[in-house]
Amino acid sequence: MKLTETHTTTNVDVRVIGVGGAGCSSLIRLQECGSSSLSMLGIDTGSAAQNLPNDIESITIGNGFGSGGNSETAVEHFSEAELAVEDFVEEADVVIILAGLGRGTGSGLSPRIADIARRSGALTIAAVNMPFEFEGRFRNQSAVQAHSALKNATDAVITMNNDDLSKLNSASSSLNGAFQLADLNIANAVRAITTELESSPERRAAVLQSLGDAGDSVVLAGSSDGLHAGRTAVSEAFDSTSSEFSRVASVVIHVEGGIGLSLGQVAEAVTELRVKVGRRADVHVSSQRLIGMGQELKVTLVLAGIELVRQVEEQPSRLTRVKERQSVVPTVSVFETEAPKRTRGPVLLPTG
Ligand SMILES: Nc1nc2c(ncn2[C@@H]2O[C@H](COP(=O)(O)OP(=O)(O)OP(=O)(O)O)[C@@H](O)[C@H]2O)c(=O)[nH]1
Ligand SMILES: [Mg+2]
Numbered sequence: 001m002k003l004t005e006t007h008t009t010t011n012v013d014v015r016v017i018g019v020g021g022a023g024c025s026s027l028i029r030l031q032e033c034g035s036s037s038l039s040m041l042g043i044d045t046g047s048a049a050q051n052l053p054n055d056i057e058s059i060t061i062g063n064g065f066g067s068g069g070n071s072e073t074a075v076e077h078f079s080e081a082e083l084a085v086e087d088f089v090e091e092a093d094v095v096i097i098l099a100g101l102g103r104g105t106g107s108g109l110s111p112r113i114a115d116i117a118r119r120s121g122a123l124t125i126a127a128v129n130m131p132f133e134f135e136g137r138f139r140n141q142s143a144v145q146a147h148s149a150l151k152n153a154t155d156a157v158i159t160m161n162n163d164d165l166s167k168l169n170s171a172s173s174s175l176n177g178a179f180q181l182a183d184l185n186i187a188n189a190v191r192a193i194t195t196e197l198e199s200s201p202e203r204r205a206a207v208l209q210s211l212g213d214a215g216d217s218v219v220l221a222g223s224s225d226g227l228h229a230g231r232t233a234v235s236e237a238f239d240s241t242s243s244e245f246s247r248v249a250s251v252v253i254h255v256e257g258g259i260g261l262s263l264g265q266v267a268e269a270v271t272e273l274r275v276k277v278g279r280r281a282d283v284h285v286s287s288q289r290l291i292g293m294g295q296e297l298k299v300t301l302v303l304a305g306i307e308l309v310r311q312v313e314e315q316p317s318r319l320t321r322v323k324e325r326q327s328v329v330p331t332v333s334v335f336e337t338e339a340p341k342r343t344r345g346p347v348l349l350p351t352g
Contacts, residue, residue: 249305
């Protein structure tokens with residue numbers, strides 16, 4: 001296991017496109033989470049793009065009343081946005097597309113947008129929500145279709161299952177609360193990835209390779225406080241999903257905590273992660289101290305190149321077997337962002 005610490009930053013041109021109501025709402029959350037320096041564009045057939053803050057570019061297509069859940073209607077109007085999308089992704093190194101799948105706009109347009117981004121030469125990643133089961137069979141089927149179109153059009157799809165969120169959230173909490181949590185998780189995942197991409201060239205290459213090679217990826221999140229918060233937060237993240245992973249090729253883990261967040265807590269989170277994903281996975285770690293977080297510690301995990309337990313019972317593909325044989329010594333890379341400057345004080349710091 002290799003532990004490296006680096007503070008180098010490189011300029012990677014990352015552009016983020018939110019599509020449909022959910023995609024636009026994830027953009028706002030991403031901005032609130034401190035990623036305001038990213039270039040962002042929102043596209044919707046409804047009112048979501050119009051309602052974005054001024055510093056996020058926006059395009060409304062069609063009549064501004066939404067597609068009524070019909071992806072074909074959304075696609076019919078896509079020509080109105082095509083040129084603007086081409087302009088927006090031009091010369092980007094990485095394009096990240098955010099959408100909730102299952103209704104019209106996000107499902108219909110995100111594969112089209114991914115196509116344009118990939119043709120421009122950018123590494124193209126989609127981070128999407130799959131609908132709740134209770135949203136019905138129709139939405140779930142159309143989400144699955146859109147998901148497979150996205151897999152063909154992108155380098156990697158990071159998937160968040162809304163049903164997993166309901167486990168994380170208490171049963172009594174509102175649907176809006178669950179969606180806010182979905183937005184937050186997607187935003188954290190994007191931030192974890194962009195933090196990695198903007199670190200040293202080697203780390204950037206490692207992350208691009210793991211995401212680019214990955215088949216399926218999934219985002220998990222957990223939080224905890226108190227003794228062993230790092231370990232408990234990672235456990236909670238894995239408890240939040242009903243999926244069991246028989247293989248995980250690589251993980252991007254982003255740890256956030258108050259200004260007392262210690263390297264020991266981060267190391268504890270990574271150790272627990274190793275227990276969950278095994279020693280063969282490559283692990284990329286970033287962490288951030290935020291003044292408002294107090295004792296709380298949050299982890300966001302992007303597991304890439306996953307195989308679920310039920311998939312493995314089938315014969316593994318030749319490609320998988322070859323990859324297993326070629327798998328190199330796993331690495332752990334650790335990157336710690338600078339502590340924020342305190343404007344007020346003194347404050348009692350929790351001990352590490
Ligand atoms: N993350 C997140 N997901 C949402 C939100 N609202 C809805 N969703 C999920 O995203 C899916 C798509 O919903 P929307 O984004 O509202 O739909 P749309 O893409 O704008 O499509 P139309 O409104 O039919 O044109 C839904 O089935 C929900 O599962 C939200 O605010 N945040
Ligand atoms: Mg909509």
